[in-house]
Structures are given as C-alpha cells and as structure tokens.
Amino acid sequence: xxxxxxxxxxxxxxxxxxxxxxxxxxxxxxxxxxxxxxxxxxxxxxxxxxxxxxxxxxxxxxxxxxxxxxxxxxxxxxxxxxxxxx
Amino acid sequence: xxxxxxxxxxxxxxxxxxxxxxxxxxxxxxxxxxxxxxxxxxxxxxxxxxxxxxxxxxxxxxxxxxxxxxxxxxxxxxxxxxxxxxxxxxxxxxxxxxxxxxxxxxxxxxxxxxxxxxxxxxxxxxxxxxxxxxxxxxxxxxxxxxxxxxxxxxxxxxxxxxxxxxxxxxxxxxxxxxxxxxxxxxxxxxxxxxxxxxxxxxxxxxxxxxxxxxxxxxxxxxxxxxxxxxxxxxxxxxxxxxxxxxxxxxxxxxxxxxxxxxxxxxxxxxxxxxxxxxxxxxxxxxxxxxxxxxxxxxxxxxxxxxxxxxxxxxxxxxxxxxxxxxxxxxxxxxxxxxxxxxxxxxxxxxxxxxxxxxxxxxxxxxxxxxxxxxxxxxxxxxxxxxxxxxxxxxxxxxxxxxxxxxxxxxxxxxxxxxxxxxxxxxxxxxxxxxxxxxxxxxxxx
Numbered sequence: 371x372x373x374x375x376x377x378x379x380x381x382x383x384x385x386x387x388x389x390x391x392x393x394x395x396x397x398x399x400x401x402x403x404x405x406x407x408x409x410x411x412x413x414x415x416x417x418x419x420x421x422x423x424x425x426x427x428x429x430x431x432x433x434x435x436x437x438x439x440x441x442x443x444x445x446x447x448x449x450x451x452x453x454x455x456x
Numbered sequence: 457x458x459x460x461x462x463x464x465x466x467x468x469x470x471x472x473x474x475x476x477x478x479x480x481x482x483x484x485x486x487x488x489x490x491x492x493x494x495x496x497x498x499x500x501x502x503x504x505x506x507x508x509x510x511x512x513x514x515x516x517x518x519x520x521x522x523x524x525x526x527x528x529x530x531x532x533x534x535x536x537x538x539x540x541x542x543x544x545x546x547x548x549x550x551x552x553x554x555x556x557x558x559x560x561x562x563x564x565x566x567x568x569x570x571x572x573x574x575x576x577x578x579x580x581x582x583x584x585x586x587x588x589x590x591x592x593x594x595x596x597x598x599x600x601x602x603x604x605x606x607x608x609x610x611x612x613x614x615x616x617x618x619x620x621x622x623x624x625x626x627x628x629x630x631x632x633x634x635x636x637x638x639x640x641x642x643x644x645x646x647x648x649x650x651x652x653x654x655x656x657x658x659x660x661x662x663x664x665x666x667x668x669x670x671x672x673x674x675x676x677x678x679x680x681x682x683x684x685x686x687x688x689x690x691x692x693x694x695x696x697x698x699x700x701x702x703x704x705x706x707x708x709x710x711x712x713x714x715x716x717x718x719x720x721x722x723x724x725x726x727x728x729x730x731x732x733x734x735x736x737x738x739x740x741x742x743x744x745x746x747x748x749x750x751x752x753x754x755x756x757x758x759x760x761x762x763x764x765x766x767x768x769x770x771x772x773x774x775x776x777x778x779x780x781x782x783x784x785x786x787x788x789x790x791x792x793x794x795x796x797x798x799x800x801x802x803x804x805x806x807x808x809x810x811x812x813x814x815x816x817x818x819x820x821x822x823x824x825x826x827x828x829x830x831x832x833x834x835x836x837x838x839x840x841x842x843x844x845x846x847x848x849x850x851x852x853x854x855x856x857x858x859x860x861x862x863x864x865x866x867x868x869x870x871x872x873x874x875x876x877x878x879x880x881x882x883x884x885x886x887x888x889x890x891x892x893x894x895x896x897x898x899x900x901x
Binding site for chain 1: 602603628638639640641642644645663664675676677678679680681682683686689690709710711712713717718719723724725726727730732733734735737738740741752753754755762764825826830832833834835836837839
C-alpha cells in the first residue's frame with residue numbers, strides 16, 4: 371500500500387523555514403517531506419506553518435510535541451450545489 | 457431607531473367617531489385621526505382606533521367594549537425609541553407597547569423547480585439602488601474558490617465579467633487557464649457574485665478540481681484550499697494588489713458533507729470542530745488581515761438534505777463554515793423563505809455556535825449553468841450572492857476604513873428579521889435575510 375501523506379503544523383519564529391528545517395523540527399528525514407506542498411505559512415506572525423509528510427515517518431497519535439502538531443485531517447471537500455453530470 | 461408600537465389612549469370623542477366610522481356597516485370614509493400627541497409619534501391613519509373594554513377586579517366588562525362607551529382605544533404607529541419616555545411623561549393616560557413582527561412559519565422550499573429569476577433577486581437586493589449610489593464592486597476583488605470560471609458562458613448570459621489573470625492558483629496538475637474552465641459549479645458562483653457587483657474583478661481559484669488520487673469531478677481536498685488561502689494571503693499584501701483593489705471578498709461554496717470524511721470524534725487532528733486545525737488557523741489569518749471571508753452554510757437542512765449528507769442534519773455547519781471570523785450564509789428563495797436543504801444551526805460544538813449568520817437568495821434561474829431553466833441552487837448560490845452584496849458595499853467602504861468584523865455586524869443588524877423561536881438569531885436564517893441597501897444607507901454610502 372502506498373505511503374500516504376499527512377498534514378502537520380510546525381512552529382518556527384525564525385521566519386519561513388525551508389523543508390530541511392521543517393524536517394528537523396518534525397524529527398524526520400527530509401526525504402519524507404512533500405516537496406510539492408512545501409512549507410505553507412498559515413499564521414506567520416505567530417510562527418505557524420503547515421507541511422505534508424509521509425505518514426510512515428510520524429506517529430498517528432495526534433499528540434502535541436515541542437515545535438509541531440498533527441497529523442491533521444485532510445478531508446475531501448465538495449461544492450454545496452448541483453453537480454454537472456456531463 | 458423607529459420601532460412599531462401599539463398605543464392605548466384614554467377615550468376622546470374623535471377616537472369614538474373614528475372607531476364608529478370604521479366599524480359601522482355602510483359607512484365608508486373614516487375621518488383622519490388628527491389628534492397627534494407629538495410629532496415623535498406617527499399614528500397609522502389606516503388603522504382605526506379599536507375600543508378596549510374596561511378591566512374590573514372580577515374580570516373584563518365586555519359591555520364596555522363598544523366604540524360609544526369604551527374607556528380606552530388602541531391604535532398603532534411608529535415612534536423613535538429615544539422619544540418614548542418623554543412621550544409618556546407628556547401625555548397622561550397613554551401607554552405604549554411593542555408591536556413585534558409576526559409571520560407564519562413558512563414551509564421551506566424543497567422542490568427541484570426554480571423559484572424566481574435573477575431579476576427577482578436584483579429586485580430583492582435593490583441592485584438598482586446600489587448602482588445609483590455607485591456601489592457596483594468596482595476595484596473590489598472577489599475570489600471564487602470553486603471549480604473554476606468560464607467567462608465565455610458568463611458573457612453569453614449577458615454579463616461583462618472582469619478577471620485578474622495574475623492572481624490565480626490551481627492545484628497541481630490543473631491547467632493555469634483562469635476564466636477558461638468547463639462550465640460548472642464555479643461559473644454559477646461567479647455569475648451569482650456579479651448580480652450585486654457587476655463591476656467587481658473575479659479571482660479564479662479552481663480548488664475543487666484537484667487531481668489528487670481519490671478526487672471526483674467536483675471535489676478537492678482541504679489541503680488544496682489551505683494552499684490557495686495561503687497564496688491569497690500573500691498576494692493581498694503586495695503593493696500591486698493594494699494599488700489595484702480596495703478590498704478582497706472570498707466566496708467559498710463548499711465544505712465537508714459528512715463526518716465520515718473527517719477524523720473520528722475526539723481525535724486531536726479532526727477538522728470539523730477544531731479551531732486549531734491548520735485550515736481553520738489559515739482562515740482566521742486571512743480574515744484578520746482584512747479579507748471578507750464568506751462560507752456557505754451547507755446543504756444538510758432537515759427538510760430535504762442533499763444525499764451526500766447521508767441523513768445527518770444536526771451539527772452540519774462545521775469546520776471553516778462555522779469559523780467565528782467568517783460570514784456563514786444560509787439560503788432562501790426570492791419569497792424570503794428558507795430552502796429546505798439549507799443547513800441549520802447551531803454550529804458544531806467547538807466552533808462558533810450562532811451559525812449560520814445570515815441568509816441570501818438561491819434556487820432562482822440565473823446562470824443556467826446546468827441547462828436552460830435550471831436554478832442556481834444550494835447554499836452554493838446564496839454564498840456568492842451575499843459576496844456580491846459585500847463587494848458592492850466595499851466599493852465605497854475600503855477595508856482600511858471598516859474591518860470585516862464591523863461590516864459583518866452591520867449586515868446582521870440590518871438584515872430582514874425572520875420569525876423564529878425567540879428574538880434575534882435563529883437557527884434557520886441567522887440574523888435574517890441580507891439587505892445591502894439598508895447597510896449602505898446606515899453607513900451613509
């Protein structure tokens with residue numbers, strides 16, 4: 371089964387961290403990071419960023435640790451209107 | 457603020473005459489009530505004084521309830537709330553009572569057929585009045601977070617849409633062709649935003665076209681929305697954006713239909729009820745930065761929920777759709793009656809409770825995206841209708857002058873209230889049906 375990606379948040383008050391720094395905060399190898407997703411500022415004033423990581427590289431308990439939180443749900447979303455059946 | 461009141465007055469000859477004239481068969485013309493007690497009180501001349509019987513210690517004397525002998529008469533009018541005390545002091549014997557709006561609890565609309573047209577929506581929103589005030593959305597950006605926009609279809613439907621091709625984000629694998637996507641849900645939303653704000657500039661964010669494995673034709677993943685919001689938040693502070701636009705309105709006609717799409721209840725990474733979920737943090741950041749962020753309430757109303765709700769109709773206003781910093785939009789038809797699929801409050805525990813906030817129009821013939829005569833439906837249509845109203849108001853109310861929070865408060869305070877248990881917010885309509893002209897007038901625009 372393919373190793374899925376999970377959504378995590380990291381904290382860094384030293385500006386936008388690069389992927390290597392994000393991996394270091396998470397305690398995973400940089401090869402586990404989703405490079406296409408990157409490091410996404412979600413509340414940069416408070417040093418909060420989102421990343422995606424291979425699920426196998428992190429615990430799935432959802433427990434908070436120093437500098438990071440997750441994994442978080444990444445549910446499917448759909449429009450609240452008619453569907454085009456074409 | 458003027459309010460409707462019921463006024464009781466001690467009997468006087470002119471009141472008896474008016475009452476007798478109104479209620480005696482064969483007498484048509486009633487004399488006008490001229491005995492205004494104060495210019496602060498406006499008496500409704502079409503409402504005849506009604507004789508009120510005398511109250512005795514052992515009950516009510518019904519014999520005293522006729523116009524020729526009644527000791528008191530009641531009528532109705534309006535008065536400024538600040539004048540009530542003085543009015544009572546200056547006029548002995550007068551009493552003033554609240555005359556609250558009452559109405560039937562209408563049956564929510566559940567049929568497939570459209571109710572009304574775009575013209576009806578324009579009329580209800582007083583778009584002509586907005587345009588006369590110069591409130592047309594010019595230099596306001598409206599981001600449509602959806603399946604992408606088809607400008608050619610909008611033009612065929614008689615609109616003259618503007619789009620900003622520089623500010624655009626699409627999920628990986630999706631063509632970078634703003635304004636040239638297949639005619640679908642996003643085109644309907646763009647059409648509906650342009651009803652009240654025909655001169656706004658559309659920003660195309662086709663987040664529901666994810667090609668992530670498992671996605672469907674009109675679906676994406678929350679991480680797509682997260683990336684789009686983060687990109688937009690970066691863009692809106694650039695010098696170029698600030699030079700071009702006075703304000704940013706973000707319309708979101710999407711959400712999570714069923715709890716099974718999320719982590720289980722109690723998981724700390726769950727989305728639906730978790731203000732610390734990264735997307736909910738992101739939404740708060742964008743809203744605090746000055747964007748007016750709107751979300752549709754959802755289509756899981758108890759009367760006729762969408763099949764994707766799988767029968768779950770409680771606590772369905774969830775996730776960012778129940779975020780305290782966004783305006784959550786329920787849907788009604790052009791007769792101001794809730795559509796039965798519009799999700800009802802309160803918001804899910806953990807997020808804002810008083811959701812939806814406000815109601816806007818849906819289920820009318822508008823974009824005809826899905827075929828001739830088909831309605832623009834779902835709270836998906838209501839959300840951009842409201843977004844267009846906000847964009848129109850923002851034409852002369854830049855974000856720097858009035859925050860989202862303050863503007864949203866004005867929208868709630870000036871909404872057309874709808875009957876419900878208790879006063880103020882109710883679970884079906886929030887504060888009521890959107891009335892952009894009342895807000896514009898209130899703000900002196």
